Amino acid sequence: MRWRLLASRVIAIDGPAGSGKTSTAKAVAAELELAHLDSGALYRAVTLVMLDAELRLDERRIVEAANSHGVGLRDVHGSFHPFVDGFDVSKVVRSQDVTAQVSQVAALPTVRDWVNGVLRQLVADHPAGAVADGRDVGTVIFPDAILKVFLTASLEERALRRAKQEGRVDIDGDGVARLSRAIQERDTADASRAVAPLVAAPDALHIDTTQLAFGEQVAAVVDKAKPLLGIA
Ligand code: CDP
Numbered sequence: 001m002r003w004r005l006l007a008s009r010v011i012a013i014d015g016p017a018g019s020g021k022t023s024t025a026k027a028v029a030a031e032l033e034l035a036h037l038d039s040g041a042l043y044r045a046v047t048l049v050m051l052d053a054e055l056r057l058d059e060r061r062i063v064e065a066a067n068s069h070g071v072g073l074r075d076v077h078g079s080f081h082p083f084v085d086g087f088d089v090s091k092v093v094r095s096q097d098v099t100a101q102v103s104q105v106a107a108l109p110t111v112r113d114w115v116n117g118v119l120r121q122l123v124a125d126h127p128a129g130a131v132a133d134g135r136d137v138g139t140v141i142f143p144d145a146i147l148k149v150f151l152t153a154s155l156e157e158r159a160l161r162r163a164k165q166e167g168r169v170d171i172d173g174d175g176v177a178r179l180s181r182a183i184q185e186r187d188t189a190d191a192s193r194a195v196a197p198l199v200a201a202p203d204a205l206h207i208d209t210t211q212l213a214f215g216e217q218v219a220a221v222v223d224k225a226k227p228l229l230g231i232a
Pocket residue numbers: 016017018019022039040041043044102103104106107133134135136137186190
């Protein structure tokens with residue numbers, strides 16, 4: 001299969017919510033001059049369309065709507081953003097409504113097949129290579145990825161990072177506890193679903209980022225990737 005060959009230029013970064021996959025993948029891609037593909041953003045854009053059209057969890061209609069509303073990832077000045085109906089939906093896909101529903105949508109096999117097809121096509125269109133992040137990039141979407149990374153961090157650290165990312169600077173202890181519960185619920189849903197559950201590939205490089213500075217986790221992936229990509 002063609003995408004199997006192309007996957008030799010893919011770096012897969014998987015892990016639970018808030019482990020730093022997307023920011024790490026973006027920085028690694030910039031340093032190695034590869035495309036960055038955020039598979040979670042695609043699931044979120046599909047969820048947005050499902051919510052807008054009030055489709056509930058009807059997987060056939062959700063995929064039809066994803067096609068008819070042109071859901072996809074588009075290159076915006078060198079970085080891929082989620083699009084719906086020609087609009088950049090990067091911000092709105094991070095809303096609490098979408099976050100609360102996305103794991104249910106991502107559990108639908110027809111939706112997963114559709115997302116996987118979109119990502120494989122994007123990689124086919126970018127033969128220079130890509131860093132893709134998500135939950136099943138190294139296990140299902142690109143099992144032949146040249147490098148697979150599984151990022152983790154403690155639940156508390158992930159909740160604190162998410163609060164910071166969302167600009168919730170005044171969040172108190174209760175707020176962090178609520179965020180931790182929401183993250184844990186999503187992790188449990190993602191790890192226990194029947195299709196493509198969140199799990200590390202057997203050959204993945206595990207990096208616990210709890211105690212690492214952002215630059216250190218990026219460097220750990222870049223250093224491992226360079227010789228595999230033939231970069232000095
Ligand atoms: O950024 P965060 O870690 O909160 O999540 P995300 O990467 O935006 O992914 C949102 C949701 O999409 C996840 O909780 C999963 O339910 C789903 N997802 C998935 O099932 N498989 C992927 N490859 C990527 C995301």
